[in-house]
Amino acid sequence: MSTSELVGDTGDVLKALRQWEEAGTAPFEPAPPGRWGDRVGLAERAVRGEGEALGPLRAEVRRLPEDEQLLDTPAAAGAMSYFLSLLRALGAPAQGEYARAVGVVVDRVSGGLVPVEHRCAVHNRMAAVLAELGFTARAREALESALRAARTPLETAYTLSRLATLEADLKDWPPARRHAEEAGRLAEETIGLAEEAVGLDGGVGAVHLAEPVVPLPEPRVPLAQQSPRPEQEWLDVRMRCASVLLQAERRGAPPGDPRVAALAGALVGVCAAQVDRWGAGHPRALEALVVRVSAELAAAESLGDLESMGRLTEVLMGVARCSVSALGARHPQALAARAASTEAQRVTVRARDQGTHPGTRSHAPYTHR
Structure with a gap:
């Protein structure tokens, strides 16, 4: 899916957030x-x-x-x-x-x-x-x-991906990359994705779990939502791993680096699957949307696509405003959306001021197939 086609997923999630806001409550018990x-x-x-x-x-x-x-x-x-x-x-x-x-x-x-x-x-x-x-x-x-x-492959991979995310937040990149890669390898080995896997081409295939697992909980129990299924949790693992690896690869990468674009494409594919599986009315769909748009922004920055960078920054700003209103300013997903919006504004302003890539591109930096 191209950058210009984000309006579908974004619109669905924003609609759900606005409905929560108008009702005065998010769908939690x-x-x-x-x-x-x-x-x-x-x-x-x-x-x-x-x-x-x-x-x-x-x-x-x-x-x-x-x-x-x-x-x-x-x-x-x-x-x-x-x-x-x-x-x-x-x-x-x-x-x-x-x-x-x-x-x-x-x-x-x-x-x-x-x-x-x-x-x-x-x-x-x-x-x-x-x-x-x-x-x-x-x-x-x-x-x-x-x-x-950890007692199951999913618990191990989930924890590794969380550890990698924390280490990335701390800018401790060697262990962050190592743990993300380890969790990714475990996902490959356990669910047997083969050619249909979420790979560097951004494709998303069917996920089959090798053994039953106990899904990890959200801090509050969603109403009218089923519990996380194993394939949803594996997608969550892959999303976190891809996000950490993209962040690590971006450090010092030259403009137009194909590896950055490839990793961003893989991350977009996983995030699109997350939104689809959880549905727009779930906080994890919001998380996936924020991660996805941030990945689109990273690829646009790599290619010097200032037009897309501006548009994606506006999307993140809108998601942040709605998530704060609907979920509350202290909700983890609202905090993450606001942090992503702030970073997007900083990166976009810097790119425009520096004029590192004077030309803009009207086409999307990559396409999710």
Whole structure:
């Protein structure tokens, strides 16, 4: 699919985001049952301004270390992720509770207190939370322990791809590239993609999983959405790997580098499949769209296509605005969309100011077949 044909996927995702915004809520059910439901309920009441909820909420946070089942399942990890986001949203009135809850998470993860059968999924979830909060060293430790606890090829590849993404964010390129390549090789070996694989030609073939796996959870449970299927998770792995390898290859690459264009084409293909499989009304479709448009932008920059760079930057700006309004400014996908938009604006302005590639091209930098 060419750059000029992005309007289909983009329009579908933006339409879903605007529907969430108009309805005043994203399609999530945040409150789990049981003890976590009580904690989350108190935090939500406090965020809504019900001052009488603060006392019981503080008491619940003080009791967190006593809960032996605090992070014993992926569902509990998702609840903790949402609970932390609510405490952070409270700001000063819950600053101490927020710090205390983060400390409990660090202790549980670093102390190896999560049951081994759920450790991979739980540590992956908590690593994402810790990285978002700026505790990158702790996040890295959590992912390394998750890797040791992985029991299936998918869990191993998923964790490797998450680790590669974190290392890329830290600009630690040698291990980022190595882990991305390792996860990619594992995907090839496990799902037997052969000629129909997502390859450097950007094609997307059928995905067949060799064995059943336990899918890793999102932090909150989508309503009216089925759980992630193995082929969706494998596409997620491939998307992260391709994104890291593209970022690594772009460093110091000359204008028009064919390897950059090829990697960008592969990434676009995977992202298009993600949007198709998840549907426009899912946050993972938004993530795939942001990654995809960023890949299109990278290829356009490589070819000096300033016209396409400007158009793609506008797309990312629109996605960022809608995602913040619909999902909330602190939602991970909204933060990612906003960061991608900011980077796109910086890169496009720099390219125009430097005039490195004075000519523009009206054709797309590459085509997804």
